[in-house]
Amino acid sequence: xxxxxxxxxxxxxxxxxxxxxxxxxxxxxxxxxxxxxxxxxxxxxxxxxxxxxxxxxxxxxxxxxxxxxxxxxxxxxxxxxxxxxxxxxxxxxxxxxxxxxxxxxxxxxxxxxxxxxxxxxxxxxxxxxxxxxxxxxxxxxxxxxxxxxxxxxxxxxxxxxxxxxxxxxxxxxxxxxxxxxxxxxxxxxxxxxxxxxxxxxxxxxxxxxxxxxxxxxxxxxxxxxxxxxxxxxxxxxxxxxxxxxxxxxxxxxxxxxxxxxxxxxxxxxxxxxxxxxxxxxxxxxxxxxxxxxxxxxxxxxxxxxxxxxxxxxxxxxxxxxxxxxxxxxx
Numbered sequence: 001x002x003x004x005x006x007x008x009x010x011x012x013x014x015x016x017x018x019x020x021x022x023x024x025x026x027x028x029x030x031x032x033x034x035x036x037x038x039x040x041x042x043x044x045x046x047x048x049x050x051x052x053x054x055x056x057x058x059x060x061x062x063x064x065x066x067x068x069x070x071x072x073x074x075x076x077x078x079x080x081x082x083x084x085x086x087x088x089x090x091x092x093x094x095x096x097x098x099x100x101x102x103x104x105x106x107x108x109x110x111x112x113x114x115x116x117x118x119x120x121x122x123x124x125x126x127x128x129x130x131x132x133x134x135x136x137x138x139x140x141x142x143x144x145x146x147x148x149x150x151x152x153x154x155x156x157x158x159x160x161x162x163x164x165x166x167x168x169x170x171x172x173x174x175x176x177x178x179x180x181x182x183x184x185x186x187x188x189x190x191x192x193x194x195x196x197x198x199x200x201x202x203x204x205x206x207x208x209x210x211x212x213x214x215x216x217x218x219x220x221x222x223x224x225x226x227x228x229x230x231x232x233x234x235x236x237x238x239x240x241x242x243x244x245x246x247x248x249x250x251x252x253x254x255x256x257x258x259x260x261x262x263x264x265x266x267x268x269x270x271x272x273x274x275x276x277x278x279x280x281x282x283x284x285x286x287x288x289x290x291x292x293x294x295x296x297x298x299x300x301x302x303x304x305x306x307x308x309x310x311x312x313x314x315x316x317x318x319x320x321x322x323x324x325x326x327x328x329x330x
Contacts, residue, residue, distance in 0.1 A: 006305035007031050007077055008287065009312040011176040011206030011242025012087065012111075012155070014039075016249045017056060022064040022082050024247065028284035029291075031309065032073040032083035034111050034176060034242070039089045040260040043100055046093035050086065050107055057084065066108055070317045073309075087111035087176075089156065091122045091141055098137070101144035110320065111176065112145060113153035114138065114165060118262055123165070124158035126187045131158030139168050146170045149322030151315070154178075154198070155188075155208075155242075162194045170324035172202035172315055177242035179213055180233075183226045186213045192233070199234035204315045206242025211275035220280035224293040227307060236303050240311045245284055246274060 008029050014036040015021050025033060037053060038046040057066055067073055067083030076083035086109045094100040094112075104112075114134075115125035122138035124131035134142070142165055145152050152173040154162045166173055175198055181189045195205055207227050208214070214223060231239045254272045259265055280289060294304045 005029060005291070006301075007073065007309040007313065008291075009073065009240070009309040010034065010245070010284065010287075011174070011204075011240055011312060012036065012089075012153075012208075013243060013245040013247070013284070014089065014249075015245060015247035016253070017053065017084075018248055019060045019063065021247045022060060025082050025284045026063060026080070028287040030082060030284055030287060031077045032067050032085060034085045034087040036089050037086050037109075038093045039116055039257060040092055043093055043095050043097075043103075046088075046104070047107070050104075050109075053084075053086070068108060068110065069320060070313050073313060085110045087113075087153070089113045089153075090116035091120060092116075094141060096121055096137070098140045098144050101141060101150065102148050105148040105150050109150065110316070111151040111153050111174070113155055113176070114141070114157050114161065116156045116260075117258075118260070123161035125161070126156050126158055128158055131160040133158075133160045134164035134168060138165070142168045143170075143325070146324040147322055149320040151176075151319050154190075154194075155206075159191060159194055162190070163197055166194075166197045166201055166203070169201070171319045172204070173198055174204050174206065174315060175242075176206045177208040177210065177244040178205065179208055179226065180230055184213055184215050184218075188213045195230070195234050199238035202238075202315075202318070204238055204240050204311050205230065205234065206240045206312075208242050208244050209277070209281050210244035210246075211277055214278070218278065220278075220289065220293045221297060223278075224290070224297045224299075227294060228297045228299055231299070231303065231307070236306055237311055237314070239307055240309075241290070241307060243281075243284065243287075247283060249274075 010033040012034045064082040073083045117127045123134040179189045181191045
């Protein structure tokens, strides 16, 4: 990418972080990333993971650093380092205690997804046969996230729970890594009413490259046209990218993600393997090609800049300020 390229923020990666992965992102022009640091883990385990990430960032401070604010992203761009926002893909780190929201915010967590694939104490998930909606505890969690300045993420969340969360949140919310349901019929993707509700409250949708929620035959232009069409549908200020890149993990980690601690692996089923990524996107190093593709489908420079990072930075600036009163009614 050219030196005058727009700031680029990846809405979510779930990589096994290392110096090599930091450098891979920098080569792809990534300035900051929402880095998943917990999915099924409880409070104590998550603190240990964060501690190890602190150490990793300390010994690799020349290429990456913890990001807490939007200003940190611009500083990282200036210094040629990767800004790492800590994020959860579940509310399991909060346990059953709403005060843990502030604890983890003070530890640097800036994004938390409400559920991961199955029902939890907060609400329903995308693979639940019946979506219960946001629970009373879920409303309290959303209110606390609004207060401290943590982004509510709805990516793996059930449709009803998504709508409830949009209504309950006093701050804009995000779908960090999902696509429109009209692009590919997966429960992980979102219907029009959810997308429009998120955008209508000032939120952002990060279009996702994970193979299971992108048509297997989709070309780079197909994906980029989807991004452009979504921008036409919900507004250019509400569309971004969240790659869901997975770097450095073996197949055993995929099995852990799918089974968590709520079910044992099926011994009669073949062991899961990571899906094949499209030829046009194999790793964060391919982001320059994706940025080029957005221009090829007719998006002008200002629109591409918003999609690559401007919209995430606008959302983060608004949400991270905190002190917003949610609609907890417990």
